[in-house]
């Protein structure tokens with residue numbers, strides 16, 4: 141059985157400002173530090189999975205600016221198959237200005253740039269390789285028509301599709317979204333998708349169940365420091381995560397998904413994969429940056445050994 145993972149998704153260059161507080165309207169504020177790094181939800185998830193030893197292929201588009209070649213090189217340096225990383229002439233790469241506050245919380249703006257140019261026809265061109273994959277992973281930083289196309293492709297060819305509905309988008313066609321095998325929202329994304337309140341774990345369970353009733357096989361709700369909730373037909377399971385001191389939570393959800401798919405395609409053990417993913421995401425927030433905060437397989441084993 142194939143263990144190959146395809147990420148059909150975004151890449152961004154993260155422009156990260158570490159600030160003591162967010163400025164008020166009209167205010168100029170000095171911030172202590174700045175860092176630039178590779179990001180984008182798709183690329184982050186691909187890099188996390190590859191760092192853990194998974195066989196990953198990325199389908200994405202970069203701009204023809206100075207970020208494009210560096211982004212492609214970064215993916216390749218992390219062991220990702222970049223055959224389908226294309227450059228879009230005359231278009232800038234995706235960028236994400238990010239603000240991180242002292243408690244590690246983040247605020248993110250995204251400018252899709254070349255990511256918006258990944259179209260259904262691009263998927264058809266790589267269909268033969270996608271059919272060889274165990275799972276296709278997507279987020280919402282590319283066009284929705286492409287996302288719906290891949291969800292239908294997965295259904296037609298019997299390939300699992302994981303959709304991370306981030307960043308949240310209110311006008312999605314739920315009949316299409318519910319074709320996902322795994323839907324992995326956080327609490328606010330789940331609230332928007334289900335139209336139900338999600339302020340407690342019980343409410344998250346009810347909201348996730350409403351999506352399972354509409355056809356999603358598994359809803360996996362990431363709950364930040366409260367761990368993760370799996371809801372599928374006949375079962376709801378809450379999994380805790382290790383408590384750590386957060387330095388930068390940016391990309392923790394992506395770390396979770398990268399680790400989850402990496403473990404799942406090899407073990408097919410859903411609960412063990414979720415437990416590993418919760419630990420991997422916790423570990424990632426103890427370091428600064430997005431991809432730069434993701435552990436290798438060896439570093440992750442060392443972290444797990446400290447948990448006892």
Ligand code: RIB
Nearest residue numbers: 152179180181236391430
């Ligand atoms: O999930 C974190 C990511 O969101 C950042 O890397 C940023 O690029 C945005 O896509």
